Amino acid sequence: MKVGLFFGSFNPIHIGHMIIAQTMIDSGHIDELWFVISPQNPFKKNKNLLHEFDRLDMVDAAITGHTQFRTSDVEFNLPKPSYTAHTLAVLCEKHPDKAFSLIIGGDNLASFHKWKNHETILAHHNLLVYPRPNTKTPQIALTDRIHFVNAPLLDISATFIRTKIKNGHSIKYLVPTEVELFIDRKKFYQ
Numbered sequence: 001m002k003v004g005l006f007f008g009s010f011n012p013i014h015i016g017h018m019i020i021a022q023t024m025i026d027s028g029h030i031d032e033l034w035f036v037i038s039p040q041n042p043f044k045k046n047k048n049l050l051h052e053f054d055r056l057d058m059v060d061a062a063i064t065g066h067t068q069f070r071t072s073d074v075e076f077n078l079p080k081p082s083y084t085a086h087t088l089a090v091l092c093e094k095h096p097d098k099a100f101s102l103i104i105g106g107d108n109l110a111s112f113h114k115w116k117n118h119e120t121i122l123a124h125h126n127l128l129v130y131p132r133p134n135t136k137t138p139q140i141a142l143t144d145r146i147h148f149v150n151a152p153l154l155d156i157s158a159t160f161i162r163t164k165i166k167n168g169h170s171i172k173y174l175v176p177t178e179v180e181l182f183i184d185r186k187k188f189y190q
C-alpha cells in the first residue's frame, strides 16, 4: 500500500489543501493520503493556533466519506519540534506494510536540504512535489525519488480564512461545508 503524507497545521484545513490532496490521489503515485496534523510548527508562532484536537476534528470533518483520505495524530505524542525524519521512522515502525511518500510544495523542496536528516528521508521515501508560486531552485540532486505532480495554483491560505472570519465575512466555498459548519458552531477564529 502506497501512502502519501501531507503535513500541516491545518488551522483550518481549506480547499487549497483538499485540491492538492485529490490531485495526488489522481496522479496514481499513491493509494491513500494521510493528513498529518502538526501540533505546532516551530516557524509559525501564532496566537490563533487552535488546539491540535480541534484541528484534527476539522480535518476529520473535511474528509468524511472519502475512502482514500485518512488523518494521523502521530505527532501529538512525539517530542517537539517534530522533525519529519523522526515522524517517518515512527510511522514505518508502526506500519511495516506501507510505503510512505512525502507530499511537499516546490517552496519546501527548495529548502529541503535544510531539513533534518534529509538524505535519510530521500534514501527511503519518494517526494511528490506540487507547484508553489515564486519557487527557488532546489539545492538537492533531482533523483528518481522526486516526482513533480502538476496541480493548480490556488492563492488561498489558512491565514486568509482566519482574517475573513475575524472581519465577519463568509468562508463559504473556501473550506469544505462540514468545516464551515464546524467553525460556525464552535465560533472559532472570531
Ligand SMILES: Nc1ncnc2c1ncn2[C@@H]1O[C@H](COP(=O)(O)OP(=O)(O)OP(=O)(O)O)[C@@H](O)[C@H]1O
Residues within 6 Å of the ligand: 007, 008, 009, 010, 011, 016, 017, 020, 044, 105, 108, 153, 154, 155, 156, 157, 158, 159, 160
Ligand atoms: N493553497 C495552497 N496550495 C498548495 N499548498 C498549500 C496551500 N495552502 C497551504 N499549502 C501548503 O500545505 C501545507 C500545510 O499547510 P498549513 O496547514 O500550514 O496551511 P497554510 O494555509 O499555509 O497556513 P497559514 O496561513 O496558517 O500559515 C504547507 O506546506 C503549505 O505550504
Ligand SMILES: O=C(O)c1ccc[n+]([C@@H]2O[C@H](COP(=O)([O-])O)[C@@H](O)[C@H]2O)c1
Residues within 6 Å of the ligand: 007, 008, 009, 038, 041, 043, 082, 083, 084, 085, 108, 114, 115, 116
Ligand atoms: O523535519 C524538518 O526538518 C522540517 C523542516 C521544515 C518543514 N518540515 C515539515 O514540513 C511541513 C510543512 O512546512 P511549512 O513550513 O510549509 O508549514 C511541516 O509541518 C513539517 O512537517 C520539516
